[in-house]
Amino acid sequence: MADDPNNRGRPDSDLINLSQPHEVRYWCGAFGCTEAQLRAAVATVGNSAKAVRKHLGK
Incomplete structure (x- = not known):
């Protein structure tokens, strides 16, 4: 997603x-x-969605 808060896409x-x-x-x-x-x-793990998902056990 772009950093435009008006763009509510994924x-x-x-x-x-x-x-x-x-x-x-x-x-x-x-x-x-x-x-x-x-x-x-x-x-703890940085801003990688994959790393955060793993860290949270999701």
Whole structure:
């Protein structure tokens, strides 16, 4: 997804951008986690969606 918050399409499937609230909401829903859990996972393993998914056990 572009960094345009008006573009509500699906976020980039490879990277998680925590500075975009709509992407945080999307990824929390996709992973079934809280924002705090998502931010902690990104801090631990980086912003790769694949790495975060694995870290969260999804």
